[in-house]
Amino acid sequence: MNDSGTLARQLAELANRVSRLEAEAAIRRLHHAYGYFMDYCWYDEVIALFAADGEAVFLSGVYRGHESLARLYKTFLGQAYTRGETGPVYGFVADHFLLQDVIKVAADGLSARMRGRALLVLGSHESRKDRHPQLPDQVYEAGLYENQYVCEGGIWKIQRLEYALQWQALYEKGWTHTKTDLPPAVPPYPESPIGPDYLIDNTRKVWPERSAVEFHYRHPVTGERIAGASA
Amino acid sequence: MNDSGTLARQLAELANRVSRLEAEAAIRRLHHAYGYFMDYCWYDEVIALFAADGEAVFLSGVYRGHESLARLYKTFLGQAYTRGETGPVYGFVADHFLLQDVIKVAADGLSARMRGRALLVLGSHESRKDRHPQLPDQVYEAGLYENQYVCEGGIWKIQRLEYALQWQALYEKGWTHTKTDLPPAVPPYPESPIGPDYLIDNTRKVWPERSAVEFHYRHPVTGERIAGASA
Amino acid sequence: MNDSGTLARQLAELANRVSRLEAEAAIRRLHHAYGYFMDYCWYDEVIALFAADGEAVFLSGVYRGHESLARLYKTFLGQAYTRGETGPVYGFVADHFLLQDVIKVAADGLSARMRGRALLVLGSHESRKDRHPQLPDQVYEAGLYENQYVCEGGIWKIQRLEYALQWQALYEKGWTHTKTDLPPAVPPYPESPIGPDYLIDNTRKVWPERSAVEFHYRHPVTGERIAGASA
Numbered sequence: 001m002n003d004s005g006t007l008a009r010q011l012a013e014l015a016n017r018v019s020r021l022e023a024e025a026a027i028r029r030l031h032h033a034y035g036y037f038m039d040y041c042w043y044d045e046v047i048a049l050f051a052a053d054g055e056a057v058f059l060s061g062v063y064r065g066h067e068s069l070a071r072l073y074k075t076f077l078g079q080a081y082t083r084g085e086t087g088p089v090y091g092f093v094a095d096h097f098l099l100q101d102v103i104k105v106a107a108d109g110l111s112a113r114m115r116g117r118a119l120l121v122l123g124s125h126e127s128r129k130d131r132h133p134q135l136p137d138q139v140y141e142a143g144l145y146e147n148q149y150v151c152e153g154g155i156w157k158i159q160r161l162e163y164a165l166q167w168q169a170l171y172e173k174g175w176t177h178t179k180t181d182l183p184p185a186v187p188p189y190p191e192s193p194i195g196p197d198y199l200i201d202n203t204r205k206v207w208p209e210r211s212a213v214e215f216h217y218r219h220p221v222t223g224e225r226i227a228g229a230s231a
Numbered sequence: 232m233n234d235s236g237t238l239a240r241q242l243a244e245l246a247n248r249v250s251r252l253e254a255e256a257a258i259r260r261l262h263h264a265y266g267y268f269m270d271y272c273w274y275d276e277v278i279a280l281f282a283a284d285g286e287a288v289f290l291s292g293v294y295r296g297h298e299s300l301a302r303l304y305k306t307f308l309g310q311a312y313t314r315g316e317t318g319p320v321y322g323f324v325a326d327h328f329l330l331q332d333v334i335k336v337a338a339d340g341l342s343a344r345m346r347g348r349a350l351l352v353l354g355s356h357e358s359r360k361d362r363h364p365q366l367p368d369q370v371y372e373a374g375l376y377e378n379q380y381v382c383e384g385g386i387w388k389i390q391r392l393e394y395a396l397q398w399q400a401l402y403e404k405g406w407t408h409t410k411t412d413l414p415p416a417v418p419p420y421p422e423s424p425i426g427p428d429y430l431i432d433n434t435r436k437v438w439p440e441r442s443a444v445e446f447h448y449r450h451p452v453t454g455e456r457i458a459g460a461s462a
Numbered sequence: 463m464n465d466s467g468t469l470a471r472q473l474a475e476l477a478n479r480v481s482r483l484e485a486e487a488a489i490r491r492l493h494h495a496y497g498y499f500m501d502y503c504w505y506d507e508v509i510a511l512f513a514a515d516g517e518a519v520f521l522s523g524v525y526r527g528h529e530s531l532a533r534l535y536k537t538f539l540g541q542a543y544t545r546g547e548t549g550p551v552y553g554f555v556a557d558h559f560l561l562q563d564v565i566k567v568a569a570d571g572l573s574a575r576m577r578g579r580a581l582l583v584l585g586s587h588e589s590r591k592d593r594h595p596q597l598p599d600q601v602y603e604a605g606l607y608e609n610q611y612v613c614e615g616g617i618w619k620i621q622r623l624e625y626a627l628q629w630q631a632l633y634e635k636g637w638t639h640t641k642t643d644l645p646p647a648v649p650p651y652p653e654s655p656i657g658p659d660y661l662i663d664n665t666r667k668v669w670p671e672r673s674a675v676e677f678h679y680r681h682p683v684t685g686e687r688i689a690g691a692s693a
Contacts (some may be wrong), residue, residue: 003235004235004465004466004469007235007238007239007242007469008469010242010246011242011469011472011473011476014242014245014246014249014476015472015476017249017253018249018476018479018480018483021249021252021253021256021483022479022483024256025483025486025565026682028563029564029565029566029679029682030682030683032562032563032564032577033564033679033681033682035562036562036564036577036677040674042688045681045688048681048683048684049681049682049683087672087674088672088673088674089672090670090671090672091670091672092672093628093629093637093669095579095604095628097561097562097579097581098561098562099328099329099330099561099562100263100266100267100328100329100330101259101263102260102263102264102267103256103260104260115263115267117326117328119328121604121637123636123637123638124638125637125638125639125641125669125670126638126639127641127670128670137638138636138637138638142326142352155682155683156682156683157683166324166326167324171636171637171638172636174354174369174402174403175324175352175354175356175369175402176354176355176356176357176368176369176402177356177357179356179358207322207324207356208321208322208356208358208359209321210318210319210320210321210322210323211319212271212318212319215267217260217264219264219276219279219280220257220260220261220264220280220386220387221261221279221280221386221387221388222279226273226276234466235466238466238469238470238473241473241477242473245473245476245477245480248480248484249480252480252483252484252487255487330559330560330561331494331497331498331559331560331561332490332494333491333494333495333498334487334491335491346494346498348557348559350559373557373583397555397557398555405585405600405633405634406555406583406585406587406600406633407585407586407587407588407599407600407633408587408588410587410589438555438587439552439553439587439589439590440552441549441550441551441552441553441554442550443502443549443550446498448491448495450495450507450510450511451488451491451492451495451511451617451618452492452510452511452617452618452619453510457504457507
């Protein structure tokens with residue numbers, strides 16, 4: 001039974017298991033690197049993490065492909081945060097604290113999904129000049145990710161990054177007294193120069209309203225599909 | 232030396248190492264899923280993560296088995312948070328930010344321990360009606376986990392989840408001016424309808440008093456047992 | 463082709479891949495254990511995590527070797543925090559929330575680098591007596607790690623821990639109204655009894671000024687070196 005054919009097959013099976021662990025580690029690194037680039041408003045580096053047809057979902061709007069991603073990251077966020085300057089910028093902070101990943105690599109090792117969460121610390125020091133009028137001076141933001149990844153030529157890339165904003169809390173007020181004033185990003189581009197290509201069907205409510213962010217994974221113990229009911 | 236018997240043995244040893252890495256990944260996913268279910272008050276899904284004789288330790292009280300766990304999660308927490316409604320619920324937040332795991336899988340691959348920590352963001356929006364009178368409007372909570380896991384039929388489950396609350400901080404006051412008003416959960420059930428089965432011997436003090444939460448692991452470099460002295 | 467020589471070589475290659483995954487897991491555990499020891503001011507345990515010639519960089523000052531590390535951790539931090547007492551100490555908190563690691567193990571499996579981040583919750587309860595006059599009552603601190611590790615005799619140790627403080631925020635004021643008052647640690651030892659051995663060439667600015675913390679890793683998708691420009 002321990003002939004070389006059997007051993008070769010067992011070795012190949014074990015190599016597949018190792019590849020999936022390596023994939024999980026690579027995706028964790030990729031996502032964490034995304035966060036560190038976001039800290040510094042390094043949006044060219046952010047966009048280069050996406051596959052050519054990769055997309056980001058932000059405020060229920062889909063930005064697909066690198067050109068649309070540039071509209072989201074460089075025009076929309078970059079202008080609001082730092083008027084297009086790459087960071088770190090004097091007196092500006094956009095720290096992305098990323099944590100709590102649940103990663104599932106597909107059986108063929110070529111795609112994967114991840115749930116994760118973020119706590120964002122956003123704002124400006126009082127001594128910073130030239131702040132965007134709609135950017136709060138200091139605000140917390142919490143969000144969930146339900147992302148998809150693809151492995152192309154041995155390299156993991158973001159296929160779809162869906163950031164589901166959960167709540168914002170102005171520092172002076174907290175979440176009890178803050179209403180998140182970030183509705184779905186309408187109208188779409190080109191009617192709005194920072195608009196998405198289109199909206200997802202099921203637009204997400206934001207705080208104090210809530211929407212469940214569907215889980216990509218089944219229950220870890222029962223294996224049952226998890227209800228994704230919305231509130 | 233490279234005969235097939237030697238190779239088969241080496242392959243089996245390597246497969247064991249891979250199994251332990253897979254176990255570590257599975258336990259991380261299990262724990263992170265726990266947190267996402269807690270976010271939404273999905274307590275049936277939470278309880279299903281535990282082994283049949285699994286237990287949770289909360290406020291120094293032990294709740295053992297699924298019936299007792301239902302008393303803790305559904306009656307105690309669920310009523311206080313949302314009067315039994317599964318979330319997400321309008322204007323209510325119980326975000327569990329889980330991080331910093333130290334996981335040790337046993338040599339036989341059938342049990343494991345984990346230390347981890349949580350930052351909880353709890354409370355209600357001012358527009359939410361029908362709040363529980365003892366639930367603060369907005370409060371941070373920090374806690375440590377020292378958990379045990381068991382692998383049954385190839386599936387990892389929670390054998391013992393010990394949540395050691397460290398401090399709470401009312402948003403308006405911070406940790407300097409908040410005294411955590413959550414003493415050990417006495418009296419036990421059935422004297423209290425939300426009480427535990429029994430208390431652990433060494434009940435934990437809460438902020439501003441402190442108790443060390445013992446480490447399950449030895450010092451990573453010296454291999455020495457780590458003192459677990461209490462303050 | 464599936465002769466035992468080929469299989470042995472493939473097995474050895476796979477074992478190398480597994481070793482690197484194990485190294486990554488060991489480094490994560492090591493770093494997370496560092497944080498839990500820091501929580502409790504267990505500085506002997508912290509210092510024992512370092513290689514004999516290991517070093518820590520704090521406020522742009524380098525503390526090299528266990529004697530210098532004792533000056534940093536036990537004399538500098540330990541006196542400021544708890545006047546030398548090991549914790550947990552009544553009414554004192556120094557929680558280290560550690561997350562978001564990007565770990566790269568060298569090809570030879572004997573060294574590694576890690577980027578990570580921390581959110582620190584520091585301070586004292588109002589009922590605590592004998593506080594250090596320069597320790598704020600309640601303050602957040604955010605920092606980045608760019609660490610190096612070494613494997614000696616099969617055990618991973620910290621070769622260089624560089625903690626790059628990013629900002630502090632007094633709880634009552636937030637990051638908008640807090641200026642981090644922690645300049646580079648000059649003069650060096652022995653002129654200052656808590657000073658470093660020497661300063662790094664490129665001292666880091668602190669909030670509201672900013673300095674980019676260079677990335678040890680290349681862009682995960684393009685493989686290009688990442689600009690580390692400073693603001």
